[in-house]
Amino acid sequence: MVRLKSRYILFEIIHPEPPEPFYGSRKDAILALHRPCDAKITPKLLVQEIKTALQNNFGDYGLSMAVSLSIKYFSNRTSTGIIRIHRENVRYIIAALTFIRQLRGQDVIIKCSAVSGSIKKCEDRAIELSRQLMVDINLLELFEDDDEK
Amino acid sequence: MICDVNVLWPQEDYGSSVTASQLSELKNRLAVLEELGYTHVALNFRIRQGQRLPAQVNPIDLSSFSEFKDRLKLFTRVTLIVEDASQMQTVAKLQNAFDLVAVEPRTEKALTSCIVNMEVDLISLDMANRLPCYLKHKTICSATEKGVYFEIKYSDLVDTSSSTRATAISNIKQLFRASRLRGLVCSSGAKSAKSLRNYSDVANMLVLFGLDHNRSQQIFKDWPLKALLAGRLRIKSYKQVVAISGDENLIDNSLEGKNKQDATPYRQPKRRKEDKPSTT
Structure with missing residues (x-):
């Protein structure tokens, strides 16, 4: 039997315009840009936004790419998610994510951080990335101290 | 080493x-x-042609960015x-004060004379509007052979209405055809933080428009770095041929003041004895 070939896209939502300046240090920047996103942003809304972006930029032909699209995971607290898509259509979906400017009236940058053939690798990468962020803001040391106590 | 060679400085001219x-915000x-x-x-x-240059040509003070x-x-x-x-x-006055010198030709004559006569690092065509002329392969490639790079701004693609986006895409495709996919640099050109994007996402988008996969990475890494190096060599080397120490030190500008000539190594013979000379 031939397997169904699919790709998993790991994406992060970055909020570029917080109310106050955040450039002071790397830590402030991470905390401001990676803040949890609105509870109203749901996987359903994201699929809808991707489809609108595809329709606007690539027309009906582009919209046909989104037929097998599904969001496998989305977390509001970390603003990360995983999309599953057929292998041939990956580029169009990433381009659509790049073209998205606003979600529910808020300016966002959607950054696609990994593309993989298996969902396991995407999960690993997501864990690795958030661990790296925690190292950058020194949170990891705090956790280790707690364990020792 | 990922470069963005175009982040707009908020000043419009020397007066403001x-x-x-x-x-x-910047x-x-x-x-x-x-x-x-x-x-x-x-x-x-960005400055318009014909503006009177003040004594201090470079208004950008990098020392106010100590956080970075x-x-x-x-x-x-x-x-x-x-x-x-x-x-x-x-142009000659600007060359000594800035790391990179770019031109934005608005007419066909300006484009050809920029390529033939001027010593610049980048040529930035205005992609959001109709190009001044049909881009000929011969003209564009003669610039590429000279070591001049052409710039693509992705803010034209992301942060615009759909009609300007269509113009920008068709212009980018023209540039791809005329340049044979060589000597291109992609940068943000962003006026605000919301129109910035991840570089690999933009590269992916350019692949959809006809760039090949291999060069889609070079457009953010190798080529802008080469343009930067050429610009740095102009102010930091003797006749663009001999410079003290390797590429890394040329790119490094942490010790320089506002007046870039101060840091030129060949004007300070005392320092030359300490460093090992090598040709670049």
């Missing part, structure tokens, strides 16, 4: 000054760029908007 809120933009993985960033100051000292490498760039091809004398 930068307010504190504009500066903090710093926010730099923090977002850092988050997206960029390492080398050039601040772009260990996080980003910052450079200065000037873009001269050329409408009349006959008046090109100002």
Whole structure:
């Protein structure tokens, strides 16, 4: 039997315009840009936004790419998610994510951080990335101290 | 080593000054760029042709960006908007004050004379509007052979209405065809933080428009770095041939003051004995 070939896209939502300046240090920047996103942003809304972006930029032909699209995971607290898509259509979906400017009236940058053939690798990468962020803001040391106590 | 060689400086001309809120907005933009993985960033100051140059040619003061000292490498760039091809004398003065010199030709004559006569690092065509002329392969490639790079701004694609986006895409495709996919540089050209994007996403988008996969990475890494190196060599080397120490030190501008000539190594014979000379 031939397997169904699919790709998993790991994406992060970055909020570029917080109310106050955040450039002071790397830590402030991470905390401001990676803040949890609105509870109203749901996987359903994201699929809808991707489809609108595809329709606007690539027309009906582009919209046909989104037929097998599904969001496998989305977390509001970390603003990360995983999309599953057929292998041939990956580029169009990433381009659509790049073209998205606003979600529910808020300016966002959607950054696609990994593309993989298996969902396991995407999960690993997501864990690795958030661990790296925690190292950058020194949170990891705090956790280790707690364990020792 | 991922470069963004076009981050707009808020000043429009020499007369106006930068307010504190504009500066903090610019710093926010730099923090977002850092988050997206960029390492080398050039601040772009745009001037129109025919403006009188003051004594202090470079208005960008990199020392006010001390927060980013260990996080980003910052450079200065000037873009001269050329409408009349006959008046090109100002370029020589700009060359010594900025790390990168770019021109934005608005007419066909300006484009050809920029390629033939001027010593610049980048040519930035205005992609959001109709191009001044049909881009001929011969003209564009003669520039590429000289070592001049052509710039694509992705803010034209992301942060615009759909009609300008269509124009920008068709112009980018024209440039791809005329340049045979060589000697291109992609940069943000962003006026605000919201139109910045991850570099690999933009590269992916350019692949959809006809760039090949291999070069889609070079357009953010190798080529802008080469343009930057050429610009740095102009101010830091003797006749663009001999420079003290390797590429890394040429790119590094942490010790320089506002007047770039101060840091030119061949004008300080005492320092030369300490470093090992090598040719670049």
